[in-house]
Amino acid sequence: MQCDYFDAGLCRSCTLMGQPYAQQLTEKEALARRLLTPFGADVHWLAPGASAERGFRAKAKMVVGRTVAAPTLGILDGAGHGVDLRHCGIIAPGILAAFPALIEAITRAGLDPYDVPSRTGELKHLIVTEAPSGALMVRFVVRSEGSVARVRAVLPWLRDVLPHVRVVTANIHPEHKAVLEGEVEHVLTEEAVLPFAVNDLELQVRPQSFVQTNTAIAAALYAQAREWVDELDPASVWDLYCGVGGFALQTASSAREVVGVEAAPDAVASAELARDARYPAESDRQRIRFIAADATAFALAATEVPELVIVNPPRRGLGNELAEWLQARGPRHVIYSSCNAESLARDLAAMPAYRLRRARVLDMFPQSTHFEVITLLERT
Incomplete structure (x- = not known):
């Protein structure tokens, strides 16, 4: 992709601008493999998810x-x-x-x-x-x-x-x-709310709630998580750092109990609106819940553990306390979606009880060194 602003030196935010896109994607996957392979020698790497090169920021x-x-x-x-x-x-x-x-x-x-x-x-x-x-x-x-x-x-x-x-x-x-x-x-x-369709789900975005900037890649990300969850078919799921409820609502089913945890009240309100539209019955509202709380504090205070945990933390990663909790008490399977493969590797090093089984790079941020990688972890 060519950019006049980049060429003129007016903006250097897109650090890979001008590099062939196929090369960008190849190098991003190579970096992810190099950082994450030590945590699972038999990792199944799915084909990377490519983005449109331009016009992708929603x-x-x-x-x-x-x-x-x-x-x-x-x-x-x-x-x-x-x-x-x-x-x-x-x-x-x-x-x-x-x-x-x-x-x-x-x-x-x-x-x-x-x-x-x-x-x-x-x-x-x-x-x-x-x-x-x-x-x-x-x-x-x-x-x-x-x-x-x-x-x-x-x-x-x-x-x-x-x-x-x-x-x-x-x-x-x-x-x-x-x-x-x-x-x-x-x-x-x-x-006060922007309806935001992703796959077969209509999210409800309030002003201060987070939404992925690349909608096409967000759809692929949620679909990948849903595929893995449906295959494992857990009876209960936690979605930590749930944002507006994308993972939680995409992986919910008619019988599965889902709890989404997010610190931002505006995002929780958005998630509840989307849940109520998708699952209007009162029984569904009890089965699919969203809680405004710190993800780490919520996990540490819990008396029961679900059958599967989804985590989608900020760039800094899970942090020591939540990684230690997963290491000590976490379920058999964890789906970890990360926008920073380096902090993901650091968290995996703190959780040796888990091995990396599947991984996929999804290019949420073309023209930059950033990308999303979604992984399936299994307790050994």
């Missing part, structure tokens, strides 16, 4: 820079000034098509972009998520409550020119620090 997190009359959407340069990336080739075409109207909305609303060097201005980020249906969620990250009325005032115009915008919010992030968003979220539309 979520764009854009820094707003420069001036209210001519705002930029992109990143900041070394001096803290906006670099415009409104034509970024890895962002989904539907989001790119919405950028001109969103830029005009910023100007119409009089939302002065935040200037990092002087610590002045109001609008910090624009976060746009596109569902497979083409519906959009747009979040304006501003510094103060006073800007909420400005966003609200421009909303009728915005929805007129972008009728597929379903959810619009104003997120309040007053602090001067490198954090994407704040805790307070004002939903300004009647709709």
